[in-house]
Every structure is written in structure tokens, then in C-alpha cells.
Amino acid sequence: MDLRQGIGLRKLGKTVDEFQQDLLSNLYFRRGTTVESASPRDAYETLSLTVRDHLAERRARTAAAHYASNPRWVYYLSAEFLLGAQLEQNLLYSGTGEIAGQAVKALGRTLEELEGLDVEPGLGNGGLGRLAACLVDSMATRDIPAVGYGIRYDFGIFKQSLSDGAQAERPDDWAFQGNPWEFPAPDDRQTVGFYGHTEPVPGSSTRKKWVPGEIVLGEPSHMLVPGYGTDTVNIVRLWRARGSEASFDLSRFSAGQYAEAVQEAVRAENISKVLYPDDSTELGRELRLKQQYFLVSCSLRDIIRRFRLRNSNWDEFAEKTVIQLNDTHPTIAIPELMRLLVDEYELEWDRAWAITRKTFAYTCHTLLPEALETWPVHVFERLLPRHLEIIYLINMLFLREVEERFPGDNDRLSRMSIIGEQPERRVRMANLAVVGTEAVNGVAELHSKLLRETVLNDFADLWPAKFQNVTNGISPRRFVKLANPRLSDLITESLGDDGWLTDLERLAELESFAGDASFQERWRSIKRANKVDLAAGDPDSLTDVMIKRFHEYKRQQLKLLHIITQYQRIRNDPNGDWIPRTVLFAGKAAPAYHAAKNIIRLINAVGATIAADPVVSPYLKVVFAENYNVTLAEQIVPAADLSEQISLAGKEASGTGNMKLALNGALTIGTLDGANIEIRARVGEENFFLFGLDAFEAAERKISGYRPADHYEQDAELRQAIDAINAGVFGDVGHDVAGSLLGHDEYLTLADYRSYIDCQDAVEAAWRDPDHWTRMSILNTAHSGFFSADRTVADYAARIWRVTPVRV
Numbered sequence: 001m002d003l004r005q006g007i008g009l010r011k012l013g014k015t016v017d018e019f020q021q022d023l024l025s026n027l028y029f030r031r032g033t034t035v036e037s038a039s040p041r042d043a044y045e046t047l048s049l050t051v052r053d054h055l056a057e058r059r060a061r062t063a064a065a066h067y068a069s070n071p072r073w074v075y076y077l078s079a080e081f082l083l084g085a086q087l088e089q090n091l092l093y094s095g096t097g098e099i100a101g102q103a104v105k106a107l108g109r110t111l112e113e114l115e116g117l118d119v120e121p122g123l124g125n126g127g128l129g130r131l132a133a134c135l136v137d138s139m140a141t142r143d144i145p146a147v148g149y150g151i152r153y154d155f156g157i158f159k160q161s162l163s164d165g166a167q168a169e170r171p172d173d174w175a176f177q178g179n180p181w182e183f184p185a186p187d188d189r190q191t192v193g194f195y196g197h198t199e200p201v202p203g204s205s206t207r208k209k210w211v212p213g214e215i216v217l218g219e220p221s222h223m224l225v226p227g228y229g230t231d232t233v234n235i236v237r238l239w240r241a242r243g244s245e246a247s248f249d250l251s252r253f254s255a256g257q258y259a260e261a262v263q264e265a266v267r268a269e270n271i272s273k274v275l276y277p278d279d280s281t282e283l284g285r286e287l288r289l290k291q292q293y294f295l296v297s298c299s300l301r302d303i304i305r306r307f308r309l310r311n312s313n314w315d316e317f318a319e320k321t322v323i324q325l326n327d328t329h330p331t332i333a334i335p336e337l338m339r340l341l342v343d344e345y346e347l348e349w350d351r352a353w354a355i356t357r358k359t360f361a362y363t364c365h366t367l368l369p370e371a372l373e374t375w376p377v378h379v380f381e382r383l384l385p386r387h388l389e390i391i392y393l394i395n396m397l398f399l400r401e402v403e404e405r406f407p408g409d410n411d412r413l414s415r416m417s418i419i420g421e422q423p424e425r426r427v428r429m430a431n432l433a434v435v436g437t438e439a440v441n442g443v444a445e446l447h448s449k450l451l452r453e454t455v456l457n458d459f460a461d462l463w464p465a466k467f468q469n470v471t472n473g474i475s476p477r478r479f480v481k482l483a484n485p486r487l488s489d490l491i492t493e494s495l496g497d498d499g500w501l502t503d504l505e506r507l508a509e510l511e512s513f514a515g516d517a518s519f520q521e522r523w524r525s526i527k528r529a530n531k532v533d534l535a536a537g538d539p540d541s542l543t544d545v546m547i548k549r550f551h552e553y554k555r556q557q558l559k560l561l562h563i564i565t566q567y568q569r570i571r572n573d574p575n576g577d578w579i580p581r582t583v584l585f586a587g588k589a590a591p592a593y594h595a596a597k598n599i600i601r602l603i604n605a606v607g608a609t610i611a612a613d614p615v616v617s618p619y620l621k622v623v624f625a626e627n628y629n630v631t632l633a634e635q636i637v638p639a640a641d642l643s644e645q646i647s648l649a650g651k652e653a654s655g656t657g658n659m660k661l662a663l664n665g666a667l668t669i670g671t672l673d674g675a676n677i678e679i680r681a682r683v684g685e686e687n688f689f690l691f692g693l694d695a696f697e698a699a700e701r702k703i704s705g706y707r708p709a710d711h712y713e714q715d716a717e718l719r720q721a722i723d724a725i726n727a728g729v730f731g732d733v734g735h736d737v738a739g740s741l742l743g744h745d746e747y748l749t750l751a752d753y754r755s756y757i758d759c760q761d762a763v764e765a766a767w768r769d770p771d772h773w774t775r776m777s778i779l780n781t782a783h784s785g786f787f788s789a790d791r792t793v794a795d796y797a798a799r800i801w802r803v804t805p806v807r808v
């Protein structure tokens with residue numbers, strides 16, 4: 001018996017008629033229009049408000065239950081939340097989907113039509129932002145008292161289109177027509193300072209007075225985060241920057257100086273204007289640091305306000321509060337909490353430091369050295385003078401501790417210092433994050449191990465117990481139930497109930513069907529129907545997908561070399577027994593990342609050449625789906641046969657697309673990188689296509705003087721592929737891509753080429769036997785239950801947060 005039948009009960013809680021009454025009344029009183037004159041947008045807004053009301057009622061009960069129990073809270077601080085489309089999710093999570101489908105007929109609309117108007121809030125770049133969204137979903141589902149804190153960017157991740165095969169960017173004014181899912185909370189606005197100077201406080205050696213030179217308001221609003229199969233509704237609180245009243249210069253306005261009159265307010269509002277679209281390299285822009293501090297300052301004051309509603313003793317703060325830092329972006333929270341406790345609440349330094357360290361935990365999401373955030377000391381000093389002083393003091397006391405443990409080891413001291421000296425003085429945010437937290441975790445086994453052994457090795461020597469692994473996970477509700485309803489229905493039917501949606505390891509029960517011919521037939525027909533819906537290519541072709549941000553370490557260029565090789569093989573043997581394949585790429589490149597944008601251009605040039613070739617095009621098609629986002633992922637993932645996870649081993653921290661695809665029955669071709677290793681261990685090595693160097697071999701290869709030209713010279717197919725690019729077979733593009741592969745090949749693309757090509761041949765051999773392939777596909781789904789974000793959250797809750805659920 002599934003204990004979570006609340007959803008079913010609530011489904012009965014309202015009849016279609018009652019829901020229809022609510023719709024009509026909302027249309028009339030809240031939207032201010034009538035059925036006769038309602039636009040599609042009116043209908044969409046009305047439906048959204050009506051569904052939202054169902055969640056709002058649960059939200060009120062959740063808040064009351066939380067207040068009554070004064071629990072330990074998890075605060076998830078993240079510069080990014082990629083929440084995905086809200087309407088379909090909230091219909092599911094409120095159990096109103098079916099009645100709403102009937103009731104919208106009163107508005108003369110269909111549910112599908114209105115879902116098409118739902119705009120996803122693109123408040124994140126990629127995996128890190130989507131992880132934040134999956135974790136808050138699972139926290140609510142597991143009844144964990146939690147708040148996500150983020151920034152309400154006016155412009156989310158840019159919209160991508162292709163223009164002559166090249167990426168073009170347009171701003172994403174996502175809330176242009178309003179956002180019905182958002183609740184403004186103007187009463188909880190905060191005031192944030194920047195710049196200025198500090199002054200000594202008479203009679204205190206540690207306290208200081210900070211006199212900011214600029215004041216900005218932070219206005220919060222929140223989005224509801226319902227749990228699935230439970231009454232809990234948590235929130236994500238998003239801050240938007242506003243100029244204060246004083247920032248509007250009335251006298252200038254009266255004198256006709258309109259631009260000058262508002263310049264200060266414009267400056268303030270720029271803080272939350274746009275999401276930085278770079279997901280790896282750090283530009284060191286002051287505005288980005290300003291965004292980070294804005295998020296942190298507003299959120300910490302809000303957290304303290306909430307603490308003081310029920311508590312008065314600061315010694316209980318760390319008992320009642322854990323703040324998880326999603327990467328280093330919110331790390332200034334550490335000196336900010338110190339500042340609040342020492343300067344504003346007048347705690348002794350040591351007491352404040354003990355509280356601070358116990359309060360925070362830090363998740364690292366990278367291994368790329370260029371992605372570790374550092375800020376020039378002079379930028380910090382100008383923007384946040386008091387915080388720099390506090391960091392200096394934290395650093396001095398910390399280095400004293402290191403010196404005691406490792407006397408005379410000056411190299412170690414300079415490696416571990418929060419302040420880097422070369423080539424210019426910079427604040428190292430990862431070092432600060434490790435020093436100021438109780439726990440540090442990587443996001444997959446290999447990643448956590450490499451963090452301990454390489455990037456954060458000195459810190460792991462000093463504090464071995466601080467370092468942990470928490471393997472990432474994804475929401476099975478969004479990425480199976482909503483994205484792949486056909487498969488969900490089959491699973492529910494086969495398992496007898498839908499308890500797997502909150503207990504994903506139950507998918508293992510599918511194993512007994514893996515060899516069943518009629519089940520296999522249904523499995524295949526679902527995949528085929530999903531491909532027909534996607535309409536990217538022939539639904540009977542092998543649908544091979546590579547969907548993720550464009551980055552050289554992820555190696556879209558390796559996939560491209562495979563496509564070119566396949567093209568040449570078919571041309572050389574037009575009557576061969578070729579397997580039709582549709583290769584689908586989707587993903588954005590950071591606007592300033594020219595090498596990644598060149599790879600996009602070359603992919604599209606190769607795709608166009610193939611499409612125009614009557615010999616090859618029946619067997620090979622390259623599709624580039626524009627503007628990859630959560631919504632598009634939900635369409636592609638269910639239709640994929642093959643999942644490309646081909647990063648250079650040791651570079652991809654975890655990956656989460658790999659999990660979504662395996663869960664939906666795609667087979668993975670991948671390296672021993674990130675969570676691929678754990679996927680392979682669970683689905684079975686015979687159900688996974690492995691190739692390439694491992695992380696250790698890759699590091700060795702680099703150290704021993706890697707020469708990409710050796711591979712070019714020794715491998716005829718590789719040489720022909722690169723020569724074709726340079727000879728202009730695909731037009732006058734790709735010379736830079738080829739040049740960089742032959743020149744440095746930073747990510748060992750050529751070293752893994754042969755192994756990859758041979759592995760793709762093994763993929764095709766497996767595809768020729770549909771029963772065998774389908775069996776492998778079923779087993780991938782059956783053994784991906786571990787990758788539920790519910791499990792990830794349970795791991796954090798048990799080992800890092802030490803929180804207990806509160807049932808509403």
C-alpha cells in the first residue's frame with residue numbers, strides 16, 4: 001500500500017464543476033475579463049492562478065507546521081535555479097491535471113494549448129542550475145524544511161538561434177508578460193551596501209563600522225516548490241535589485257536632466273539585470289561579484305530574520321541552520337555572516353567563527369582550474385572593504401593553524417592561503433569555502449576523489465573528515481513522468497503502482513521483463529512513438545544525442561570526427577550495409593567562447609554537406625536543435641537511443657544529462673568520467689559502451705608530452721577526416737577547429753579517436769539485434785534508480801545536513 005495516496009485523495013477533492021467555477025471566477029476577478037473576450041494569454045494566466053491556489057493552500061499549512069515545530073532548516077544558496085516550465089509540473093504535483101483538462105474547455109481551450117504558453121524561467125546556465133532545481137524538488141518531496149535562495153534575473157540565459165550555421169544570441173526577457181507563479185513579498189525587502197570605507201569602533205579590536213558608499217534594495221518574491229505525494233510546499237526566494245527612494249534625483253528630473261535623474265537607480269537595478277552566461281571561465285567582472293554579494297547579503301538577513309522569529313540564543317543558530325553553498329558563487333556568505341555576527345550583533349570573533357564554520361557546507365562542481373573563482377584583491381577592496389578585512393583575519397588565523405600542523409612548509413602555506421600572490425593578488429574563493437565550512441563535497445565518486453587528491457589535496461591532508469561525496473541525481477517526476485508519459489504508464493502498469501516515482505530503486509523490478517518479447521515490443525514502440533513526436537529524423541534510425549553546453553572538454557569535436565568518418569566510409573562504399581543514424585546536437589556556447597562557437601559552425605557545415613549528398617543522406621542526418629533548455633531536454637531525452645557522454649576523463653565533475661538519458665532507456669557511449677562510472681557500475685558493463693583513456697592515463701599522457709600529430713600520422717581515417725575539413729569539403733569553416741586539434745588538443749580528442757570509432761562500431765553491431773538492444777535499454781532504466789535526486793537529498797540530509805523531515 002502506497003502511503004502517498006494524498007494526491008489521489010486531493011484529486012477527488014474538487015469536481016470538474018467546482019474547478020471550472022474557480023477558473024471562471026479567477027478569469028473575471030483576477031484577470032478582469034470574460035470568456036468571450038479572453039485571449040489565450042488570459043486563459044493561460046487564469047489556469048495558472050487556479051492551479052497555484054491549490055498549492056498556496058498547502059503552502060500555508062506547510063508554513064504553519066514549520067513554524068510550530070521550529071525545525072532545523074536547510075538553506076540552499078545558489079546563483080542559479082533552472083526550474084523548468086511550471087504549469088505541467090504544478091498540475092501534476094497538485095493532482096489537478098485531469099480535472100483541469102476537462103475544466104479548461106469552459107474557456108474554450110485545451111490544456112496542451114495553454115501549456116504551450118508557459119515560459120520556462122531560464123535562471124541558470126546548465127547542470128549546476130538544474131541540479132539546484134532537482135534538489136529543491138526532492139527536499140520538498142522528502143518533507144525537509146528548506147528554502148532555496150537565488151537571484152531573480154530580468155534576463156535569463158540568452159536565447160540561441162542559428163544564423164548561417166553560427167550561434168546567434170538574443171536576450172531572454174522571460175517574464176515580459178508577467179509570471180503567474182511568483183509571489184512578491186515586498187515586506188521582506190532588504191537593504192544592501194556596497195563600496196565605502198570602514199571605521200574603527202572605540203574599545204574593540206575586532207569590530208568595525210562599515211560605511212557603505214552605495215545602498216541598494218533587495219526585493220524578494222518566491223516561487224512555490226511543491227513536494228510530490230506529500231503536502232509540503234517549500235519556496236525558492238528570488239531577489240531583485242531596486243534603487244532606493246534616494247536614488248531618484250527629483251531635482252535633476254525637474255531640471256530636465258532625465259537620464260542623470262535615474263542613473264543611480266539604473267545602476268542599482270543592473271545588479272539583477274542579467275544572468276552571466278559563462279559556465280566555466282571566470283571573467284572577474286565587478287558586476288558579477290556585486291551580484292554574488294547582493295544574493296548573499298539579502299539571503300543571510302532573511303535567514304537571520306527567520307531564525308529570530310523563534311529563537312534568541314546565537315549559540316543555537318548553527319543547530320537550527322545549515323546553509324549549503326552551490327559552488328563558490330555564494331561564498332562571500334562566510335565573511336558576511338562573520339560581519340553580521342561581529343559588527344552588528346557584537347559577538348566575540350571566536351564565538352562568531354565557531355558558529356559560522358558550523359553553519360556552512362560547500363558543494364564543488366568542477367575540476368577545471370580556470371573555473372575556480374578568484375577575485376582581484378583591488379576589486380574586492382573597493383566593493384567590499386569590510387569583507388576583505390575579515391577575510392584577511394580569517395586567513396591569518398587559518399595559516400597559523402596550518403603552520404602549527406606543518407611547521408616550516410612555506411610552499412604549503414602559499415598554496416593554501418586564501419590570498420593568492422601570483423601573478424596578481426587575488427582572493428581564492430574555493431579556499432575560503434573550504435576554510436569556512438563544516439563539509440565539502442564533490443558531485444560524483446571520481447570527482448570527489450580527484451578533489452581530495454588534486455585540487456583540494458592540501459585541505460584534505462589537514463581535514464580529511466571534512467571531504468565527502470554526494471553523487472548527483474535528477475527528478476524522476478520531471479524527467480520520466482512528465483517528459484515520458486508513455487514509458488511512465490508502462491512502468492506503472494508493470495510494477496502494479498506508481499510508488500516508483502518516489503522510490504526509484506523499485507525500477508529494478510523491471511529486470512524480470514527485460515527478456516520478455518512482448519514487453520520488449522512495447523518498449524520499442526514507446527521509443528519509436530517518442531521519436532515520432534520529436535520529429536528530428538527517421539524514427540527507425542538510431543537516434544544518437546549529444547545535448548549539453550558546448551565546451552572543448554565535453555568534446556563535441558570528437559563526435560564530429562566520428563560523423564565525418566562515417567560520412568567518408570559511406571561515400572567510399574555507397575552500397576554497404578549502413579545503419580541509418582540521426583545525430584542530434586543541442587546546447588549553447590558561452591557568447592565569448594570562440595572555440596566552442598567554431599565547433600557549432602563546423603557541425604552545421606558538416607550537417608549541410610551531408611544533407612546535400614544523395615549518397616550519404618539516406619544513412620546519416622545531423623540535426624542541431626536550437627536553444628537547448630529544460631523544456632527541449634524533456635522532448636529529446638525520451639526519444640534517444642544513444643547517449644553521448646564523451647568528455648575527457650577527469651574533466652566532467654558528474655554530468656546529469658547522462659542520468660536522464662539512461663533512465664529513459666538510452667544506452668550510453670562514454671568515458672570513465674564523472675557519474676558515467678557509477679552508471680556503468682549499476683547498469684552493468686555489458687550494457688554500456690565504454691571507450692577512451694581513464695583519468696589517470698589522461699593525466700599521464702599529458703605529462704609525458706602529448707603529440708596529437710602522432711595520431712594524425714598513424715591513423716588513416718583520422719587523417720582523412722581532418723584533411724577533409726582543411727580541404728574545404730564542408731566549406732570555408734573549421735580550419736581553427738582542425739588547427740587546434742593538431743596543435744595542442746588540450747582535451748586529448750585525437751588520443752581517444754580510434755577507441756571511440758571502434759566503440760561506435762560496437763554500438764552498430766548491437767543495434768543490428770533489436771531484441772538485444774531493447775534488453776540493454778530496459779536494463780538501463782531498471783538499474784538507474786540510484787540516480788534519483790530523492791536519494792541525493794537523502795544523502796545530504798543524513799551525512800551533511802543532519803536534518804529530520806517535518807510532515808505537514
Ligand code: BZD
Pocket residue numbers: 125126127128129131278279280281365366371443472652653654655656674
Ligand atoms: O555541474 C556542472 C558540471 O559541469 C557537471 O559535471 C555537473 O553534473 C553539474 C551539477 O553538479 N557545472 C556547471 O553547470 N557549472 C556552471 O553552470 C557554472 C555557472 C557559472 C559559473 C561557473 C560554472
